[in-house]
Amino acid sequence: MDWMIVLAFISQMVRISVPYTLAAIGGTFSERGGVVNIALEGILLNGAFTCVLATHYTGNPWVGVLAAVAGGVATASVHAVVSITFKAEQIVSGLAINLLAMGATRFFLRIIFGSSSNSERIAGLPEWDVPVLGDIPVLSTIFSSPLILATIVIIFASQFVLFKTSFGLRLRSVGEHPEAADSLGVNVSRVRYAGVLLSGALAGLGGAWLAMDQHSFTDGMSSGRGYIALAAMIVGKWNPLGAAGACLMFGAAESLQMQLQGQDVPTQFIQMIPYVATVVVLAGFIGRSIPPAADGVPYEKERQ
Amino acid sequence: MSPPPKSGTDSPSIPFLKMEGISKQFALVKANDCANLDVNRGEIHALVGENGAGKSTLMRILYGLYRADSGRMYLDGDPVELRSPADAISLGIGMVHQHFMLVPPLSVTENVVLGSEPLRAGVVLDLKGAAERVKELSETFALAVDPDARVEELSVGAQQRVEIVKILFRGARLLILDEPTAVLTPQETESLFVILRRLKEQGKTIIFITHKLSEVMEISDSVTVMRHGKVVGDLKTAETNTEELATLMVGRKVLLEVEKGAPARGETVLELKDVHALGASKVPTLRGISLRVCSGEILGVAGVQGNGQTELVEVITGLRKPSSGSLRLLERDITGLSPREMLKLGVAHIPEDRLKRGLVPAFTVSENLILGSHFRPPFAGRLWLRREDIFENARSVLRRFDVRPQAPALPARSLSGGNQQKLIVGRELSRDPKLLVASQPTRGVDIGAIEFIHRNLIAQRDRGCAVLLVSADLSEILSLSDRIAVIYEGRIVGTVDSTQADEKKLGMMMMTGVLAKEDGNGAGES
Ligand SMILES: Nc1ncnc2c1ncn2[C@@H]1O[C@H](COP(=O)(O)OP(=O)(O)OP(=O)(O)O)[C@@H](O)[C@H]1O
Ligand SMILES: [Mg+2]
Numbered sequence: 079m080d081w082m083i084v085l086a087f088i089s090q091m092v093r094i095s096v097p098y099t100l101a102a103i104g105g106t107f108s109e110r111g112g113v114v115n116i117a118l119e120g121i122l123l124n125g126a127f128t129c130v131l132a133t134h135y136t137g138n139p140w141v142g143v144l145a146a147v148a149g150g151v152a153t154a155s156v157h158a159v160v161s162i163t164f165k166a167e168q169i170v171s172g173l174a175i176n177l178l179a180m181g182a183t184r185f186f187l188r189i190i191f192g193s194s195s196n197s198e199r200i201a202g203l204p205e206w207d208v209p210v211l212g213d214i215p216v217l218s219t220i221f222s223s224p225l226i227l228a229t230i231v232i233i234f235a236s237q238f239v240l241f242k243t244s245f246g247l248r249l250r251s252v253g254e255h256p257e258a259a260d261s262l263g264v265n266v267s268r269v270r271y272a273g274v275l276l277s278g279a280l281a282g283l284g285g286a287w288l289a290m291d292q293h294s295f296t297d298g299m300s301s302g303r304g305y306i307a308l309a310a311m312i313v314g315k316w317n318p319l320g321a322a323g324a325c326l327m328f329g330a331a332e333s334l335q336m337q338l339q340g341q342d343v344p345t346q347f348i349q350m351i352p353y354v355a356t357v358v359v360l361a362g363f364i365g366r367s368i369p370p371a372a373d374g375v376p377y378e379k380e381r382q
Numbered sequence: 383m384s385p386p387p388k389s390g391t392d393s394p395s396i397p398f399l400k401m402e403g404i405s406k407q408f409a410l411v412k413a414n415d416c417a418n419l420d421v422n423r424g425e426i427h428a429l430v431g432e433n434g435a436g437k438s439t440l441m442r443i444l445y446g447l448y449r450a451d452s453g454r455m456y457l458d459g460d461p462v463e464l465r466s467p468a469d470a471i472s473l474g475i476g477m478v479h480q481h482f483m484l485v486p487p488l489s490v491t492e493n494v495v496l497g498s499e500p501l502r503a504g505v506v507l508d509l510k511g512a513a514e515r516v517k518e519l520s521e522t523f524a525l526a527v528d529p530d531a532r533v534e535e536l537s538v539g540a541q542q543r544v545e546i547v548k549i550l551f552r553g554a555r556l557l558i559l560d561e562p563t564a565v566l567t568p569q570e571t572e573s574l575f576v577i578l579r580r581l582k583e584q585g586k587t588i589i590f591i592t593h594k595l596s597e598v599m600e601i602s603d604s605v606t607v608m609r610h611g612k613v614v615g616d617l618k619t620a621e622t623n624t625e626e627l628a629t630l631m632v633g634r635k636v637l638l639e640v641e642k643g644a645p646a647r648g649e650t651v652l653e654l655k656d657v658h659a660l661g662a663s664k665v666p667t668l669r670g671i672s673l674r675v676c677s678g679e680i681l682g683v684a685g686v687q688g689n690g691q692t693e694l695v696e697v698i699t700g701l702r703k704p705s706s707g708s709l710r711l712l713e714r715d716i717t718g719l720s721p722r723e724m725l726k727l728g729v730a731h732i733p734e735d736r737l738k739r740g741l742v743p744a745f746t747v748s749e750n751l752i753l754g755s756h757f758r759p760p761f762a763g764r765l766w767l768r769r770e771d772i773f774e775n776a777r778s779v780l781r782r783f784d785v786r787p788q789a790p791a792l793p794a795r796s797l798s799g800g801n802q803q804k805l806i807v808g809r810e811l812s813r814d815p816k817l818l819v820a821s822q823p824t825r826g827v828d829i830g831a832i833e834f835i836h837r838n839l840i841a842q843r844d845r846g847c848a849v850l851l852v853s854a855d856l857s858e859i860l861s862l863s864d865r866i867a868v869i870y871e872g873r874i875v876g877t878v879d880s881t882q883a884d885e886k887k888l889g890m891m892m893m894t895g896v897l898a899k900e901d902g903n904g905a906g907e908s
Pocket of ligand 2: 437438439480560798799
């Protein structure tokens, strides 16, 4: 039946876009505060790894989720110290963290699980039984997942925090004009730290999704999602809702790619779909997307 | 709380604010050197001094942005220690900075509440309540700001009023205004003064920095003069005059009037014929400009801000393409040439916005001094820039144009505003241009430097250069120009000889766009 295919498509699209969305909203918090964060890729990877590790040792997937968030925050804190306290080049810091995360997870994978490719299988999160929504065929798989439900809440909560709270206002102002915020007694470094650590927590949670979805850790499993998330953040014009929308679109492109596999279109072309979609959208459709004015610029108080 | 003591009889001995022995050393300069400042409650206190005298630095210390190396401060007789602007704000001190501290994409209300956000239910920003309060303040003090407007869409004058609202919103008793009039048109300055008087009536104390001594005489109750980081004078406004202040500031007598001989007018250097151009928002802004500047003369362009002056300058320097009409430079058609080609033909440009168009703030002084000549000898070799020549050039320009400190390796942004301006003037004049386009050449510079820049503009004229001078300052136009063209709604509505012009006549033409006929005839006959 046709509509079953449509529902399956939607369900797959949503599942694919979960880690993108979490990382893209994380990136939004970081960059709104003025810190470019390409370390999202490494944070996803570390989050997935700490999740698997904690679940493996405790047998409790919830502990795993917490560990993923903690791992993400820890990774992001390195980026924060390097780029906010030491005012180093933020792209370089991010790249270094990504390379380090690749190497470190591979190393510990070998030491702990004795394999160069994947960990042992871990327990997944229990499914929830949500009334009404859980009764829709196929889509029930979406609404029974605690992480998907959490992501939906996070999208709206983030939009609220960024635009309706004093923290959000301060974050946006230190990303646009840190001198102005400073002149009003706002502690620029502290607010920027908060933005970067928050991005670590969110992208770490995205890592937890990757691990839970697959019930294991595999080497390099973030496979570029952090970078796609950055693109989604830009397409979404540094708004959580916009980022989520962009991620759904990327999810749709990937889902389409999977549905088309096995048809008589050459696979190389099919595999290009998500990337072509990214390029086309970035280049043409969204109009001008203007980053925060002080994005990537370290703040120095008494400039000499 | 007891009612605040009325100023006058009770405690004239305890000033509202006392700063004592304040010193601050930067890497290369001692910006404040044991400076003392006493300000009485409810007065408007002017702070004047040359560029780089340390006025902004002293005020930044008072606002908690910089920490003094030594010295003490008292507010109402109590010693205060300021670790950050937050401390100053909680004591009722507010500051409007020389370069505004506004976040352009945010709304007026968001800018106003930033850092002191009113909350509902502990977390939610109460923007509605804040907007009400902004409206209230705006009405009480005749500030006319719209709480919902986005700051980047406001005029400079309106942005300044937002800064004032920002301070009042925090309940400030002491307002510091760092060169508020430098960026304002004469009309906007008048309305600022109305606001300041109203604030004073309400019992606020105001510190007001300016380079215009006429403003000091008009608005202030007392004056403090700074020089080289020290306070060199503390006077009642009523007991002093502009000459005395000028002498105190500069340390010598200053010529407030420029002396110039009659122009030796030569061939036509620049000629515009029926030039049309679009403005920033794609509306026709130049609507048929025709004018001519000869070698050896200064043509002043007078007009109310926003009548096409900016676009006119941009068209002549190649920064904006005219949509129709023609430009000729020394018999050569230059319509639509690029800024670099114009530069090569001998057009020099002192831009109105020094930070946007005049300098690269992060570059060093010596690098800024070769912008526009960086691609040719002696600064450019075959492959590399020639450091020695670049430094030698910097040293000589800094010396000739008295830019302080004379440090070629300093980033341009560390210079005080007036010294940045001298840097640009120095660079442009040392090109030995055939045509000099000077737009607001003395904005934000001290009287000593104004005298200096004016003398140099006249020296250029006497050398045979054609000078086009655009200025919002009518007295500057009147004292420098040989002829004055009045621009109105994108057209030149009349050109008068400066010997036959006065402020009243020009003012009429600027406001109405018509040449006052009888006046013109009368002047011609007499
Ligand atoms: N952050 C800084 N780092 C290094 N030097 C500085 C800094 N701020 C100011 N200075 C220097 O300190 C001196 C005093 O500068 P300040 O800005 O206080 O002068 P000012 O009196 O406000 O001048 P202006 O009228 O031109 O605004 C100048 O020589 C300036 O170059
Ligand atoms: Mg200053």
